[in-house]
Amino acid sequence: xxxxxxxxxxxxxxxxxxxxxxxxxxxxWPERQDNWRGGAKPAQAVxxxxxxxxxKYEPVILGVNKSQYAHVLELNMPNVQVxxxxxxxxxxxDCGATFVVNGKGGMRAVDWKFNAWGGLVxxxxxxxxxxxxxxxxxAAIECVNRYRxxxxxxxxxxxxxxxxxxxxxxxxxLLDEGRNSNLTKEQIEQTLKDYLGAEKVLxxxxxxxxDEDTNGHVDNICQWVGPAKVVLAWEDNPDxxxxxxxxxxxxxxxxxxxxxxxxxxxVKIHVPNPIxxxxxxxxxxxxxxxxxxxxxxxxxxxxxxxxxxxxGAVILPVFNDEHDQAAIDTLxxxxxxxxxxxxxxxxxxxxxxxxxxxxxxxxxx
Amino acid sequence: xxxxxxxxxxxxxxxxxxxxxxxxxxxxWPERQDNWRGGAKPAQAVxxxxxxxxxKYEPVILGVNKSQYAHVLELNMPNVQVxxxxxxxxxxxDCGATFVVNGKGGMRAVDWKFNAWGGLVxxxxxxxxxxxxxxxxxAAIECVNRYRxxxxxxxxxxxxxxxxxxxxxxxxxLLDEGRNSNLTKEQIEQTLKDYLGAEKVLxxxxxxxxDEDTNGHVDNICQWVGPAKVVLAWEDNPDxxxxxxxxxxxxxxxxxxxxxxxxxxxVKIHVPNPIxxxxxxxxxxxxxxxxxxxxxxxxxxxxxxxxxxxxGAVILPVFNDEHDQAAIDTLxxxxxxxxxxxxxxxxxxxxxxxxxxxxxxxxxx
Numbered sequence: 001x002x003x004x005x006x007x008x009x010x011x012x013x014x015x016x017x018x019x020x021x022x023x024x025x026x027x028x029w030p031e032r033q034d035n036w037r038g039g040a041k042p043a044q045a046v047x048x049x050x051x052x053x054x055x056k057y058e059p060v061i062l063g064v065n066k067s068q069y070a071h072v073l074e075l076n077m078p079n080v081q082v083x084x085x086x087x088x089x090x091x092x093x094d095c096g097a098t099f100v101v102n103g104k105g106g107m108r109a110v111d112w113k114f115n116a117w118g119g120l121v122x123x124x125x126x127x128x129x130x131x132x133x134x135x136x137x138x139a140a141i142e143c144v145n146r147y148r149x150x151x152x153x154x155x156x157x158x159x160x161x162x163x164x165x166x167x168x169x170x171x172x173x174l175l176d177e178g179r180n181s182n183l184t185k186e187q188i189e190q191t192l193k194d195y196l197g198a199e200k201v202l203x204x205x206x207x208x209x210x211d212e213d214t215n216g217h218v219d220n221i222c223q224w225v226g227p228a229k230v231v232l233a234w235e236d237n238p239d240x241x242x243x244x245x246x247x248x249x250x251x252x253x254x255x256x257x258x259x260x261x262x263x264x265x266x267v268k269i270h271v272p273n274p275i276x277x278x279x280x281x282x283x284x285x286x287x288x289x290x291x292x293x294x295x296x297x298x299x300x301x302x303x304x305x306x307x308x309x310x311x312g313a314v315i316l317p318v319f320n321d322e323h324d325q326a327a328i329d330t331l332x333x334x335x336x337x338x339x340x341x342x343x344x345x346x347x348x349x350x351x352x353x354x355x356x357x358x359x360x361x362x363x364x365x
Numbered sequence: 366x367x368x369x370x371x372x373x374x375x376x377x378x379x380x381x382x383x384x385x386x387x388x389x390x391x392x393x394w395p396e397r398q399d400n401w402r403g404g405a406k407p408a409q410a411v412x413x414x415x416x417x418x419x420x421k422y423e424p425v426i427l428g429v430n431k432s433q434y435a436h437v438l439e440l441n442m443p444n445v446q447v448x449x450x451x452x453x454x455x456x457x458x459d460c461g462a463t464f465v466v467n468g469k470g471g472m473r474a475v476d477w478k479f480n481a482w483g484g485l486v487x488x489x490x491x492x493x494x495x496x497x498x499x500x501x502x503x504a505a506i507e508c509v510n511r512y513r514x515x516x517x518x519x520x521x522x523x524x525x526x527x528x529x530x531x532x533x534x535x536x537x538x539l540l541d542e543g544r545n546s547n548l549t550k551e552q553i554e555q556t557l558k559d560y561l562g563a564e565k566v567l568x569x570x571x572x573x574x575x576d577e578d579t580n581g582h583v584d585n586i587c588q589w590v591g592p593a594k595v596v597l598a599w600e601d602n603p604d605x606x607x608x609x610x611x612x613x614x615x616x617x618x619x620x621x622x623x624x625x626x627x628x629x630x631x632v633k634i635h636v637p638n639p640i641x642x643x644x645x646x647x648x649x650x651x652x653x654x655x656x657x658x659x660x661x662x663x664x665x666x667x668x669x670x671x672x673x674x675x676x677g678a679v680i681l682p683v684f685n686d687e688h689d690q691a692a693i694d695t696l697x698x699x700x701x702x703x704x705x706x707x708x709x710x711x712x713x714x715x716x717x718x719x720x721x722x723x724x725x726x727x728x729x730x
Contacts, residue, residue: 002441059508066431066451066495073501076367081505084449084498086431130431133449136438140446141506143424 001145002136003108007194008147013100013108014197017163017224019309019335021364024059026138027051028358030090031068034125034291035351037284046347047090048075050308050315050355053341055079057312061141063087063134085137086130088116091353093219094155095128096360097135097146100197107365109139109146110195112154117214118178119153124213124292124352142362152191153179157217157357159192162224165199165259167192172206172216199259204249208233208271209242211301213292213352220303220354221249225267225334228258233303234268242271269330272321275300281350294350306354307331310361313338317345317354366510367501368473372559373512378465378473379562382528382589384674384700386729389424391503392416393723395455396433399490399656400716402649411712412455413440415673415680415720418706420444422677426506428452428499450502451495453481456718458584459520460493461725462500462511465562472730474504474511475560477519482579483543484518489578489657489717507727517556518544522582522722524557527589530564530624532557537571537581564624569614573598573636574607576666578657578717585668585719586614590632590699593623598668599633607636634695637686640665646715659715671719672696675726678703682710682719 008014029047030036036043054060055078063085064072073082087095094117097109114132116123139146160168174180174188183191189201207216214220221233232249235242246268253264282296304327308315314331318324324342332340348354373379394412395401401408419425420443428450429437437447452460459482462474479497481488504511525533539545539553548556554566572581579585586598597614600607611633618629647661669692673680679696683689689707697705713719 001443001445002438061505061508069451069498070494073367073498078366080366081508082501083505084451084502086434086449129435133434133438136447137449140426140448143426143446 002148003145004148004150006147008100008108008110009194009197012102013106014163015098015100015161016363017161018361019225020163022058022311023362023364024061025054025310026061026063026092026096026360026362028085028087028090028092028134029062029064029068029072030351031065032089034286034288035089035294037281037350043347043351046343046345047358048077049343050358051080052077053313053315053343054308054310054359057310063092063137083141085134087134088125088128088131091157091357092134092360093157093357094214095131095134096156097138098156098196099144099362101363101365105365107142107144107363109135109142109144111135111139111146111148113149113152114155115153115179117155118176121178122176122215123178126290138360147195149195155214155217156360157214157219157353159196160218160222160224161196161198162227162258164227167196167198167201168204168218168222168224168230169201170204170207170216170218170221173214173218176215178215202253202256204252206245206248208301208303209245210299219356220301220306221245223305228260228262229265229267231267231269231305231330231334233305234270236270240274267330267334269304269327270323271304272302272319272323275302275319275346275349277350292352300349302349303354306356308355308359314340315355315359316340316342317348318342319346320344367513368510369513369515371512373465373473373475374559374562377467378471379528380463380465380526381728382526383726384590385528387423387676388727388729389426390419390675391426391428391457391461391725391727393450393452393455393457393499394427394429394433394437395716396430397454399651399653400454400659402646402715408712408716411708411710412723413442414708415723416445417442418678418680418708419673419675419724422675428457428502448506450499452499453490453493453496456522456722457499457725458522458722459579460496460499461521462503463521463561464509464727466728466730470730472507472509472728474500474507474509476500476504476511476513478514478517479520480518480544482520483541486543487541487580488543491655503725512560514560520579520582521725522579522584522718524561525583525587525589526561526563527592527623529592532561532563532566533569533583533587533589533595534566535569535572535581535583535586538579538583541580543580567618567621569617571610571613573666573668574610575664584721585666585671586610588670593625593627594630594632596632596634596670596695596699598670599635601635605639632695632699634669634692635688636669637667637684637688640667640684640711640714642715657717665714667714668719671721673720673724679705680720680724681705681707682713683707684711684714685709
């Protein structure tokens, strides 16, 4: 049922950290041919690998369009429930529900308004009406009530909660003109606090270089790995445009404290070497007017920080790059009790995001 | 996940009686204009009334096609979760899953093959592929494993289980040439026992007069109201064609015992006076080649036995008929602890069934 006259914070709900225990994970199945090359078949193979890997650790609910339902059902993946959730593309981190809990067994969903990363200003495709229903459908399947925001645009990938009152985000994304340009930074911050049950918002200046699809989502550059502790996508080379962005984030976080007044420890994870779209990859995508193009030679926003932290495992995108092993080692050290599951994820990156962007956790209330 | 190498009976599962406690109820939202008059708007109003009435007593999951999702969500019905379940029409009793339990907290779904009440022989419409996926989608939402039958056609409305080993059905339906004409009566009976966890099948000869859509589903003529006790749709007038059918069922049941060897008590509920389709009602339906027509003057298979027995209430179709009150009184006497909720259901009847046909219970495991 829809709630419009209150907020999670007013009702005692907050968003837990991603590393807290989950009930399950949701994903959406990719298929749009103007974003995924080769009829989305190469991407589907990697999505299936991600789904089956997560399903070793927690239940997976996989939402599919009617058009792909018969095919996906036939895959008969263990510990995976295939439900129908119409969508315009498969980024459930961004279009899906954000689940909040009250610490007393209660759970509710936050249903942000979604406009395909910028709406008619700089969104990636049109229309996006089915994406905007995804959160309501998730709440319905979970049988929880849902806070619906009628005039506030947000994607789940643009926020990270530590579950202890602090939200990470980026100015590049949340102050972009394609989302809530009618609101001040203070009003946006207040909305985040109200709907995520938080006390403080940390504003990194920018996301990853060339993350133009999302206008610099925080989930590609920085993530909580514990109370007052984050990983940060890093670039040593001062001539690489990523260096300046990582340094700015580092400088900002070094001067901040979290909602509980603690200094924030920063663990660097070096990004892979620059990855660009090949001619073959570009040519495999349908060209459609109004959809964001995938041009040969474009640099992709590759980052290990876009991992997914599920029960017992970290599902980590890797790129057959010299920096892969350091990312694996760093995360293994940070999560000694979890299995690090590296997945070669170039196909997801080609679509504009990575493993974190295609997953959405439901906490265990 | 799909199970194909075992049966519920082999695994210790059985179908509970409908009057046993439920976790929730599923319905599908009507919209097809070649079955429901006036763009399905009059039917939708009655479906909404049924949904909201059941939702007073137990949670409701309402499946809708993508085309009606926005509209139904906007109704914001309390205790009702709106999910996407594509369907060809809204008879979830027939196309949906049959849930079986093991008495130890376990639940699974049976996913019969569905062919729109007769397939290419005498089915009501074509195609029916979306209907046939409904059971899988229900199992996915309930997060339970699913027995899929690859070559056995059955609708949930053609069977009733007492939860104690006995199944009620009709020869008119289960031996009809549009379903399993390649199987003998004995093979059909064995399949019912295997997939419903039963010991004995009681075969009434026929269903309600003019129930041509379903070929005489048992759920319009007879239903368990307790161990070894049924209600039977009755007609006193020997000149009415219904009389002979009710008498044949009475004579048959009088000579039978249930799986536990008990004589069966029969409680009669008189059917309403004949109800026929008006000119206006017929003209409100789109005429489509291959879809069962709704002609002016056709008699409708009206029966009070097509009620739905949920937690704490009996949701009863009534017809503004002189026999309404007797049906209410009889059911109140049979279920003294339940509220009898009469709903004027002519609009559902016009579509070919009634309240029992549009509901499907999920037992509490």
